[in-house]
Amino acid sequence: MSARPTEGNPLRAFASQVWGSIFRHGLPTTDKVAARTALTNFFLHIHPVRVKKSAIRVSYTLCLGGLSFFLFILLTISGLFLMFYYIPSVDQAYQNIKDLQFVATFGLVIRNLHRWAAHGMVITVWLHMARVFYQGAYKPPREFNWAIGTFLLLITLLLSFSGYLLPWDQLAVWAITVGTNMAKYAPIAGPYTRYLLLGGRNVGQGALIRFYVLHVVALPLIGFILMVIHFWRVRKDGFTGGL
Amino acid sequence: MALNPYDSPRGRLRSRVETTRRQFLLLIGAVGALGATLFGGIELLKFMFPAATLESPPEFKTTFTLDDLTGNNSLKVNVLSDTANRVTVVLDSTGVYAVYLVCTHLGCTPNYVSDVTSGTGVDDKSPLVDQHYKAEGSAISTRNGWACPCHGSRYYIDSTNFYGPAPRPMDWVDIQLAPDKHFVVNRGVITVYRQAGDNAIPKWRLDPKSGKTNGQTVGV
Numbered sequence: 034m035s036a037r038p039t040e041g042n043p044l045r046a047f048a049s050q051v052w053g054s055i056f057r058h059g060l061p062t063t064d065k066v067a068a069r070t071a072l073t074n075f076f077l078h079i080h081p082v083r084v085k086k087s088a089i090r091v092s093y094t095l096c097l098g099g100l101s102f103f104l105f106i107l108l109t110i111s112g113l114f115l116m117f118y119y120i121p122s123v124d125q126a127y128q129n130i131k132d133l134q135f136v137a138t139f140g141l142v143i144r145n146l147h148r149w150a151a152h153g154m155v156i157t158v159w160l161h162m163a164r165v166f167y168q169g170a171y172k173p174p175r176e177f178n179w180a181i182g183t184f185l186l187l188i189t190l191l192l193s194f195s196g197y198l199l200p201w202d203q204l205a206v207w208a209i210t211v212g213t214n215m216a217k218y219a220p221i222a223g224p225y226t227r228y229l230l231l232g233g234r235n236v237g238q239g240a241l242i243r244f245y246v247l248h249v250v251a252l253p254l255i256g257f258i259l260m261v262i263h264f265w266r267v268r269k270d271g272f273t274g275g276l
Numbered sequence: 277m278a279l280n281p282y283d284s285p286r287g288r289l290r291s292r293v294e295t296t297r298r299q300f301l302l303l304i305g306a307v308g309a310l311g312a313t314l315f316g317g318i319e320l321l322k323f324m325f326p327a328a329t330l331e332s333p334p335e336f337k338t339t340f341t342l343d344d345l346t347g348n349n350s351l352k353v354n355v356l357s358d359t360a361n362r363v364t365v366v367l368d369s370t371g372v373y374a375v376y377l378v379c380t381h382l383g384c385t386p387n388y389v390s391d392v393t394s395g396t397g398v399d400d401k402s403p404l405v406d407q408h409y410k411a412e413g414s415a416i417s418t419r420n421g422w423a424c425p426c427h428g429s430r431y432y433i434d435s436t437n438f439y440g441p442a443p444r445p446m447d448w449v450d451i452q453l454a455p456d457k458h459f460v461v462n463r464g465v466i467t468v469y470r471q472a473g474d475n476a477i478p479k480w481r482l483d484p485k486s487g488k489t490n491g492q493t494v495g496v
Contacts, residue, residue, distance in 0.1 A: 211427075
């Protein structure tokens, strides 16, 4: 059902053209049209054209990868809102968080959404990895995607770690002091890594801005690129059993 | 139609023995691109290491004076800390020294506690503990010292570790007496650096009367 100008009514003709330019196919009537609809639509193309019914049993493994991705989307959106109030400065960061909690309308919800989704994502990513491991879903031909997945786990943990510093309270400062001192124990590269991470010798302004940039730009971007590859591989390799 | 002069049997033979202009430009371009990438990469890496950090300088003057430390010679207050600068100044019967309050485990700032052995199972009266408090005299009745809030390491007042994950004692740093009776502490100059298991009481001191240090450094 493509766009067809309706004679006599220019408004309907325009509406029909707009609708037809967005939804290039009507509701699929045959399997062939359904396949073409999924293939030619950008938002649907990530879905397989054909899926076995057994492969989408959600109760089997709870779609933990999907849950992780959902939480990532939730974190991106809630994080974007937090960025309107948060200034990564040692003089203002803590007060900004307090403002978010007690002054900004709905700020407490947004902040807690971000916080709990962050905890949740670490949990779901670990569980997803465990599920893939116990189900043997890392075996060929999926070994490449398993490797991508380990990097995604690392990105998730680094996002969690870098976000920890941003409230700039006692817990944050000392957790990052401890964490970066652990990095210092690595042979040869250790002290350089710490200096690079902190932008100095102590957890201060240099560390705050670096962790902020890592948290809001660098790590999500790397994570997004890896996720694209991850999902593309899932599409190519197919499901092992459940979601 | 322009023909490549090297695209003929004779030309191909020639191009084997001599470098064509195209080959030369390709080579120069490749070397240039590789060089620019390498140079840019190295400089970007250097960019990420700050040349200046704008942190507080290692040398600073304490807000308190020698008189504050002695508490009008009653010897009741003999430990004063500048926690922002992570240095504490201790006065005992043998003189003044400064401890850099950086836990040797993972770098948190230990807090001053008046009863450091509490809850650790360490016997206050044991001679092993007592040796660390001889210089304090009778002014302090409990075993004061340092407790790290992060993972619970404990240190005697002279910064010797005795409990928790801390691997070695905290370092002592240089301290001088300024003419206005304030102290000048230099965290960049370590005067006592003790290895793990070195529980000997360091002899380095600043004499509050003469304002001179005895220079008995350890491990530096």
